[in-house]
Amino acid sequence: MVRHLSAPLYVNSVGDKIPLIPGFKTSAVFLTSLSANLRIPDDELYPTPISTPSFRGSDAIPLPSLSSLSAMTLPHEASVADAQALNDPLDAPAPSPLADVPELTTYTAKSHEDRVAALKLVADSIAEQRNATSRSIIYNPTILSIYAAIVGFGVRYFYDGFDTLPVIITTLIGATMTALIAVRWFAGPYIDLAEKIGWDWLGEDQMIITKWGDKVIGTVIIGWARPGSPNGSKKEKKKNEKRKWGVVRAWTVAVKYRGKGVAKALLEDAVQEVKKQGGEGIEFSDEHANHHRVLPTYFNKGIDADEQRAFDLLHALSSIKGTFKNRR
Incomplete structure (x- = not known):
């Protein structure tokens, strides 16, 4: 005949009956006590008014308005105008895209500085004719034909095998530099004319x-x-x-x-x-x-x-x- 032994029971502080397990009596009591101490009242399950709005009854604490929070975050030195601009940024005037563009003005020059600057522009325009004249000489069809003929004659006269190529190239470079110097010299008088622009x-x-x-x-x-x-x-x-x-x-x-x-x-x-x-x-x-x-x-x-x-x-x-x- 087999006898079934029932496990002894343990009654906790709230009246729950918990079976005792041999060898684990202390652990069971400790866990029961911990469960009772961790019970949270129902009132504390509701969130605080600051984090989430509460709709329980008429005595709920409302959240402050957006404008109030914005004003609270402003520095102590901030002005009222800055606070209004933060509250409603659409009302703040947009900077003009032409704010940093200089003004274009035209008038009769009276000051010494303006007249000197204008005379310098006139002198520069005369000096620029030197460059224009130099280009007209260099790209002139007759001058280009003469230069090509000289180059062809020099290559034919000096060429005597591959070993003579360095000499030919050096000679052509020297002749080209000499021709450019001559062009600048022929157009040089424009610089003298530019220097004559003055008060007289x-x-x-x-x-x-x-x-x-x-x-x-x-x-x-x-x-x-x-x-x-x-x-x-x-x-x-x-x-x-x-x-x-x-x-x-x-x-x-x-x-x-x-x-x-x-x-x-x-x-x-x-x-x-x-x-x-x-x-x-x-x-x-x-x-x-x-x-x-x-x-x-x-x-x-x-x-x-x-x-x-x-x-x-x-x-x-x-x-x-x-x-x-x-x-x-």
């Missing part, structure tokens, strides 16, 4: 300049001429004393700012200025700053073409903008 050359002529910020980037210099022949009758001379004709003595824009309409705008201002002062018309002076040529006409085709375009532009602007009544 300017005289009392009016100088209109265009500035990009604080930098002078363009200028047009206007002089005056009397129409008629100096050998005319006294009556004709007296009549001509009341007449005057505007002449452009110099007109240039810095290389970096060309092709942007600055030069044309300067000529327009010159036409309006002559008309304002009672002039009967305007044209380029026969002895304007860039009229000199140091080489024969055959080598000045590029410079002459640029000059003719300037003449045509001034004539067109004079006809459209000037509306001068009297023409000579």
